[in-house]
Amino acid sequence: MLKARYRCGAKTVLILVMLLTVSACSGTRFFYNRLDTLIDWYVDDYVTLNAQQSADFQVRIDQLLDWHRREELPSYTQLLTDFERSLEPSLTAGAVATLFDELSQAADRLEARILDLMIDFGATLSLEQRQEFMLALQDEQNEQRERLLSRSDEAYQDNTQEQLADNLSKFLGRLTVQQKEVLMIHTRDYQRFDGVWIEDRASWTSELAGVITNNGADWPSEVYAVLAGREAARSPDYVAVYAHNSALSQTIFTEVINLRTPKQDRRLRRKIDDYRDDFIALVAQAEPFSPTAINP
Numbered sequence: 001m002l003k004a005r006y007r008c009g010a011k012t013v014l015i016l017v018m019l020l021t022v023s024a025c026s027g028t029r030f031f032y033n034r035l036d037t038l039i040d041w042y043v044d045d046y047v048t049l050n051a052q053q054s055a056d057f058q059v060r061i062d063q064l065l066d067w068h069r070r071e072e073l074p075s076y077t078q079l080l081t082d083f084e085r086s087l088e089p090s091l092t093a094g095a096v097a098t099l100f101d102e103l104s105q106a107a108d109r110l111e112a113r114i115l116d117l118m119i120d121f122g123a124t125l126s127l128e129q130r131q132e133f134m135l136a137l138q139d140e141q142n143e144q145r146e147r148l149l150s151r152s153d154e155a156y157q158d159n160t161q162e163q164l165a166d167n168l169s170k171f172l173g174r175l176t177v178q179q180k181e182v183l184m185i186h187t188r189d190y191q192r193f194d195g196v197w198i199e200d201r202a203s204w205t206s207e208l209a210g211v212i213t214n215n216g217a218d219w220p221s222e223v224y225a226v227l228a229g230r231e232a233a234r235s236p237d238y239v240a241v242y243a244h245n246s247a248l249s250q251t252i253f254t255e256v257i258n259l260r261t262p263k264q265d266r267r268l269r270r271k272i273d274d275y276r277d278d279f280i281a282l283v284a285q286a287e288p289f290s291p292t293a294i295n296p
Helices: 012-019 028-032 035-044 051-086 093-122 127-149 153-172 177-187 194-214 219-228 236-258 262-284
Strands: none
Touching (some): 028 262, 051 262, 093 219, 127 194, 153 177, 153 236, 153 262, 177 236, 194 219, 194 236
16 A cells, blocks of 8 residues: 655656665665665655564565565666667667666566555555555645746756766766767756646545545555556656657667767776676575565
8 A cells, every 4th residue: 555656757766776876875785785674764754653564564575675686686687788788889779768668667567566565565554554644645745746846947957957967977977068968958858747747646646545535345456456557547748748758868868878988988887797796696695486475
């Protein structure tokens, strides 16, 4: 029943788990192996759990991460290898589209597992806890609306450009003047996504609140239907803006990578090697599959 938070259409928690790019200060393996604690803290922002529930939740998260190490990280390793090969002689639009598509599919697989886990765990919560969760979710919705929609169009473009530059520089290092110009030119064409994202989120949050308030006998299935059906229920504006911005992001990614200097190329390949080594080491930490284990 609990739901991971989304920010401006990006599957934040999922991407953190997959790419782990926020771990520069501590190392990928260090960060990944503490995801159970980080997720626990994250959920604690929404609902107060008793000791037994916290222990139960920890077990479920550990099982989820074992599945992710065992079943998903090997494919990420191959994805990195394929991406490195696609760099020569130059990165093509087709190769980038494949990369983005495979990352999206990986995010979908992880989201499905997380949704199953949260629905199953949510069934152990009391009505009061579920109501607490909904109040926290609605409070966050209001905060997001105020924070995001108060920005001017110019501020939105600046934020988008800064975020893209930051993400790319993690792998390439300092961007060149020409690479910055690519970002500046293309980010002018981004369409504002925050408004349609807020409205989409408000819609399924309202449906979720109705299910929780009614407290019907089959409420877990109703919650699952609401959350699993979000994509099909999205507005034409949401779908169009998302597709436009995603295509633009792929164009920027391709052009900036292809403008890399020899120094940036060495850094990029070193980063790929580091992540690949970390993923291989994390796979080795996975517990052997057990058919008797609780399916998260």
